[in-house]
Amino acid sequence: MKKYDFIIAGGGMAGLSLAYYLSLSSLRDRSILILDKETKHRNDRTWCFWEDQEGPFESILFRKWDTVEFFGTTFNGMLDMGAYQYKMLRGIDFYTFMKNHLAQFPSIEFRQVTVNRVKDTPQGGFVIADDEPYIADYVFDSTHLLKLNRPENHNLWQHFKGWTITAEKPCFDADKPCMMDFRVDQHGDCRFLYVLPFDDRTALVEYTIFNDRLLSDEQYENALLGYIDRFIDTGSYAVQETEFGIIPMSDEPTTERPGKHVIRIGTAGGYTKPSTGYTFQRTQRYLREIVQNLAANGKPKRSKPWLRRVFKRFLDSVLLNVLQHRRHPADDVFTRLYQRNPPAQIFRFLDEDTTFAEDLKIMTTVPLGAFTVAAFDVIRKRVFRV
Numbered sequence: 001m002k003k004y005d006f007i008i009a010g011g012g013m014a015g016l017s018l019a020y021y022l023s024l025s026s027l028r029d030r031s032i033l034i035l036d037k038e039t040k041h042r043n044d045r046t047w048c049f050w051e052d053q054e055g056p057f058e059s060i061l062f063r064k065w066d067t068v069e070f071f072g073t074t075f076n077g078m079l080d081m082g083a084y085q086y087k088m089l090r091g092i093d094f095y096t097f098m099k100n101h102l103a104q105f106p107s108i109e110f111r112q113v114t115v116n117r118v119k120d121t122p123q124g125g126f127v128i129a130d131d132e133p134y135i136a137d138y139v140f141d142s143t144h145l146l147k148l149n150r151p152e153n154h155n156l157w158q159h160f161k162g163w164t165i166t167a168e169k170p171c172f173d174a175d176k177p178c179m180m181d182f183r184v185d186q187h188g189d190c191r192f193l194y195v196l197p198f199d200d201r202t203a204l205v206e207y208t209i210f211n212d213r214l215l216s217d218e219q220y221e222n223a224l225l226g227y228i229d230r231f232i233d234t235g236s237y238a239v240q241e242t243e244f245g246i247i248p249m250s251d252e253p254t255t256e257r258p259g260k261h262v263i264r265i266g267t268a269g270g271y272t273k274p275s276t277g278y279t280f281q282r283t284q285r286y287l288r289e290i291v292q293n294l295a296a297n298g299k300p301k302r303s304k305p306w307l308r309r310v311f312k313r314f315l316d317s318v319l320l321n322v323l324q325h326r327r328h329p330a331d332d333v334f335t336r337l338y339q340r341n342p343p344a345q346i347f348r349f350l351d352e353d354t355t356f357a358e359d360l361k362i363m364t365t366v367p368l369g370a371f372t373v374a375a376f377d378v379i380r381k382r383v384f385r386v
């Protein structure tokens with residue numbers, strides 16, 4: 001059996017990004033096998049993220065904007081994003097770009113197979129896919145399914161359904177995406193829409209919920225129908241594409257390194273920011289670190305400043321606790337954050353780039369009673385594990 005240098009189980013966002021960064025590094029000639037059950041020919045998702053400089057995918061961005069709109073409880077308006085831009089990348093453009101780029105490297109192979117098992121062995125990372133065995137020095141696994149169920153943690157979901165619609169009348173301003181619109185019934189949890197315009201007649205309109213219960217298809221669709229009817233003067237419209245997704249919003253620790261030769265990446269590696277569900281940029285950042293360390297000293301590790309990470313994780317848990325126990329209306333929490341702080345500072349905060357002092361300052365702008373109770377509850381859960 002051929003031994004690869006690296007096997008990447010799951011050639012989605014994280015797997016392809018990892019192969020991409022390896023191909024740009026001194027490890028570009030190493031043998032890499034990418035296994036995925038799909039061909040990735042569908043536009044199965046759209047990623048949005050913010051960035052304060054040009055990023056690696058600048059040439060394939062579908063849209064980018066200098067400002068975003070926000071509709072909250074006590075504040076509506078455009079957010080001043082400073083140096084940040086809000087960027088939109090379509091799944092299909094990402095997959096096509098990656099495939100074209102990676103095809104230039106003869107040492108990178110693709111196989112369309114279903115991964116049945118990933119295991120650490122003394123000889124290396126071992127994979128069984130469609131009954132065939134494969135082995136490598138390291139296996140990077142993004143196919144592992146998370147099981148999140150410990151009572152001492154907060155396990156919510158971000159779930160959403162979106163339609164790309166084309167309207168009869170010009171009704172969108174292509175320069176004005178709406179990042180969060182809370183003008184919908186909150187049903188006691190956290191619900192908002194976002195609208196990403198492609199031009200004056202076409203936009204992705206998405207209904208998003210943070211809670212622990214999925215809805216029926218009909219419920220998502222009724223919310224979309226109601227919102228479009230109430231807030232967008234479309235005339236008639238046609239739905240061109242549908243997107244549905246579920247992202248874990250959880251502070252349950254994930255096992256990133258189940259064995260010496262196996263490393264979980266992407267959602268499977270716990271790369272999702274628990275309090276927002278944003279995963280794309282964190283994955284890029286973490287994978288660049290892994291490749292840098294692998295190239296420098298042969299160790300596929302992320303640098304983890306321990307204290308900083310624990311504190312950021314604690315802040316995530318506190319927000320999740322507020323949401324899960326409905327300690328304060330979520331629409332008001334997000335409104336206060338964006339109204340009482342420079343939005344660019346909130347983006348830095350969510351990227352975990354703010355200092356301890358900056359974090360504390362931001363914490364003074366949220367409903368203090370609710371967050372204090374939540375903070376003590378998080379500590380109680382950690383200590384007593386219930």
Ligand SMILES: Cc1cc2nc3c(=O)[nH]c(=O)nc-3n(C[C@H](O)[C@H](O)[C@H](O)COP(=O)(O)OP(=O)(O)OC[C@H]3O[C@@H](n4cnc5c(N)ncnc54)[C@H](O)[C@@H]3O)c2cc1C
Nearest residue numbers: 010012013014037045047048114115245266267278279280
């Ligand atoms: C619809 C949608 C929209 C999202 N939008 C955003 C966003 O705007 N911003 C953001 O930051 N995050 C967003 N996310 C969250 C996150 O960025 C994406 O889920 C991202 O694709 C996660 O990357 P990944 O590599 O971990 O998983 P995936 O991209 O899903 O890749 C996993 C790959 O593994 C393959 N696979 C799985 N099981 C097997 C198996 N047994 N055998 C073989 N192959 C297998 C799959 O086919 C897939 O290609 C979104 C998620 C969804 C679902």
